[in-house]
Amino acid sequence: MPIEIDHRKRTNRETLAEAFRIEKILAKQAAGKALWELGELALDYELVDPNNYLQEVTNRLSKGVGVLVGINHITMKEPVLALQLISDKIAPLNRTVGVSALKYFDKRRFPGVLFYPIASATTAYTGLDLKGVVHDRPGEEEHYLEHPEAIDGLTPLNYNKRVGRHTAKELRRGKVALFAPEGHRSDTGELQRGKPVSDILKLGGKECIYLPIAVVPPIKGKITPFGAK
Numbered sequence: 001m002p003i004e005i006d007h008r009k010r011t012n013r014e015t016l017a018e019a020f021r022i023e024k025i026l027a028k029q030a031a032g033k034a035l036w037e038l039g040e041l042a043l044d045y046e047l048v049d050p051n052n053y054l055q056e057v058t059n060r061l062s063k064g065v066g067v068l069v070g071i072n073h074i075t076m077k078e079p080v081l082a083l084q085l086i087s088d089k090i091a092p093l094n095r096t097v098g099v100s101a102l103k104y105f106d107k108r109r110f111p112g113v114l115f116y117p118i119a120s121a122t123t124a125y126t127g128l129d130l131k132g133v134v135h136d137r138p139g140e141e142e143h144y145l146e147h148p149e150a151i152d153g154l155t156p157l158n159y160n161k162r163v164g165r166h167t168a169k170e171l172r173r174g175k176v177a178l179f180a181p182e183g184h185r186s187d188t189g190e191l192q193r194g195k196p197v198s199d200i201l202k203l204g205g206k207e208c209i210y211l212p213i214a215v216v217p218p219i220k221g222k223i224t225p226f227g228a229k
Contacts (some may be wrong), residue, residue, distance in 0.1 A: 025124065032125025035118060045081050045215075047089070054089050057211055061091055065207045066171030068200060071215055073180040074189055078215040082178055083128070085213065090176060094127025097170045099163065099179035102132030102144065109143070131167065133160045137184060164200055171204030 047054075057067050067090070071082045079098065087093050104119065106112035123130055134144045134156040141156045154162065167177045181194030 028121050028124040032121035064174035066204045067176045069178045069211045070181045071213045073182050073185045095175045097129045097177040099131050101135050105132045131163045133163050168203030171208050
């Protein structure tokens with residue numbers, strides 16, 4: 001016997017709520033498209049790859065091998081530049097996981113109140129999978145314990161491990177993961193000691209490879225708002 005659906009049972013309020021939800025999604029995607037295109041116009045990069053590492057990376061990806069990308073971190077521009085590079089040369093962003101500080105996703109505090117709408121719109125447009133981790137810097141663990149994400153009873157360490165397992169799972173599925181091994185922007189412009197990545201690589205499968213990317217500013221340590229190469 002066929003199943004019949006009576007659309008008349010939907011109230012006007014439900015219909016309006018559904019229409020509003022769809023409009024909200026479309027508006028967020030449109031905003032993300034505008035932000036992404038603005039970033040491409042405002043920031044430019046010059047690719048130097050003398051050893052053809054990117055060719056090796058794309059070859060591995062075509063065979064289902066995951067790629068963990070690590071970048072240096074001087075300003076807020078490096079992640080955007082790296083995502084542009086990944087999108088242009090390596091894989092679409094809907095096959096990419098980006099790992100960032102959890103504080104950027106908290107709408108209740110600075111800088112999350114500014115960053116979250118931008119990140120939300122951009123991910124809606126690009127399909128980028130953004131994950132937040134708890135910084136080991138002073139005050140971050142205490143803040144995390146008051147964060148909605150802590151409802152599950154996870155300690156900051158276990159929460160970060162869960163994000164690591166998710167990232168490794170996506171690497172095993174032949175995706176790209178992007179993070180900054182230093183864990184925080186350098187205060188001096190010099191490269192800091194990196195966090196260990198061997199565990200993520202190990203969980204990502206024996207064929208998983210690590211691709212380090214050096215973002216070199218026009219003048220070392222100087223923050224240039226536009227036209228960076």
